[in-house]
Amino acid sequence: MKRIYLDYAATTPLHPEVFKAMKPYLLENFGNPSTLYSYGQEARQAVENSRGKIAGLIHAKPEEIVFTSGGTEANNLAIKGVAQALGKEGNHIITCAIEHHSVLGPCQALENRGFAVTYLPVNEYGQVNPENVGNAITQNTILISIMHANNEIGTLQPVAEIGRLARQKGIYFHTDAVQTFGHIPVDVEDLGVDLLSASAHKIYGPKGVGALYIREGVKLEPLIDGGEQEDRRRAGTENVPGITGFGRAVELAEADMPGEAQRLTELRNRFIKGLQATIEDIHLNGHPSARLPGNVNVSINYVEGEAVCLNLDLENICAATGSACTTGSVEPSHVVLALGKNRQLAHGSVRFTMGKWTTGADIDRVKQALPGIVARLRSMSPLYRQDRH
Ligand SMILES: *Cc1c(COP(=O)(O)O)cnc(C)c1O
Numbered sequence: 001m002k003r004i005y006l007d008y009a010a011t012t013p014l015h016p017e018v019f020k021a022m023k024p025y026l027l028e029n030f031g032n033p034s035t036l037y038s039y040g041q042e043a044r045q046a047v048e049n050s051r052g053k054i055a056g057l058i059h060a061k062p063e064e065i066v067f068t069s070g071g072t073e074a075n076n077l078a079i080k081g082v083a084q085a086l087g088k089e090g091n092h093i094i095t096c097a098i099e100h101h102s103v104l105g106p107c108q109a110l111e112n113r114g115f116a117v118t119y120l121p122v123n124e125y126g127q128v129n130p131e132n133v134g135n136a137i138t139q140n141t142i143l144i145s146i147m148h149a150n151n152e153i154g155t156l157q158p159v160a161e162i163g164r165l166a167r168q169k170g171i172y173f174h175t176d177a178v179q180t181f182g183h184i185p186v187d188v189e190d191l192g193v194d195l196l197s198a199s200a201h202k203i204y205g206p207k208g209v210g211a212l213y214i215r216e217g218v219k220l221e222p223l224i225d226g227g228e229q230e231d232r233r234r235a236g237t238e239n240v241p242g243i244t245g246f247g248r249a250v251e252l253a254e255a256d257m258p259g260e261a262q263r264l265t266e267l268r269n270r271f272i273k274g275l276q277a278t279i280e281d282i283h284l285n286g287h288p289s290a291r292l293p294g295n296v297n298v299s300i301n302y303v304e305g306e307a308v309c310l311n312l313d314l315e316n317i318c319a320a321t322g323s324a325c326t327t328g329s330v331e332p333s334h335v336v337l338a339l340g341k342n343r344q345l346a347h348g349s350v351r352f353t354m355g356k357w358t359t360g361a362d363i364d365r366v367k368q369a370l371p372g373i374v375a376r377l378r379s380m381s382p383l384y385r386q387d388r389h
Pocket of ligand 1: 069071102147150176178179209
């Protein structure tokens, strides 16, 4: 049975064209970009070529792009880097409750160092109210960090509105755009952001490479010292093959974007309709239209997300649940809980994320398999029998 991969938000397969672009830099062109002989200069050229492509995609200047080890490091660099640079001017940061752990983690680390962090709530669709951002700003606010799209429920945030507000108040604005970069249009001018995080492995590039856009003039301290690379903002020999692959992935994403976004949006809407028609007491998480093209996230009442995913896995279908299994107990998703859903529904959340190699036939197979799995699991649930007998 063909394996159906529906976890593109977790990671994507490497595009064969990306691998082809990387291969020479793993083998013959292995030079260190910081050296002066031609081997090194070929590597330098590959790195700068990629920097130009990434900058071009988001309407930035090449010198505003810093390569990192991924989205997680880009988020850490943005948040801790600004906090370190502006800590004397203020100690307050504004973010929201449904950010990725790589934003929440640095914020919590800063709280332990005496910073104050406001975690704004979201509405039932997962959107931050820009008015709440305005009301949360104090004299001490040095940074606002609100993600462009949520990785679990796919909701798009009103980033451009928040960007205008941040600019009026002269406060730095960071967005985690890992889920939108290369998938839908992302323009740092339209969004009004000063810092923006991206990752290669969410757009058919390699794992372990990402980028942070840092608007010219933004004050930021490096996290990693010990070399002049990346204009002293990130020391260490560049990941030349990874960066080269990232650049190629951006090129391919740019060419595919309009058609692919449209195709996935149609597939997504058909998928949601199909599930709602065949399974009762199933709830869409996230916004019905302001959401990522390839994201479907549902809460299925009376079943656990883990059980659904394990049963789908038996049928060779890979899906995800937002819940995290920590030390034996299953914690419901912080994102679905923040939507105001009860713990039972939060435990029942399942995420399907589609991408380049997802077909209508794949979705049809899931639509066929899921109702039976849900019925079987519900028949074993005492709570279901008690409520429905
Ligand atoms: C995947 C992801 C990250 C982390 O990126 P890595 O490159 O895996 O470190 C950060 N934010 C969001 C929204 C993501 O989806």
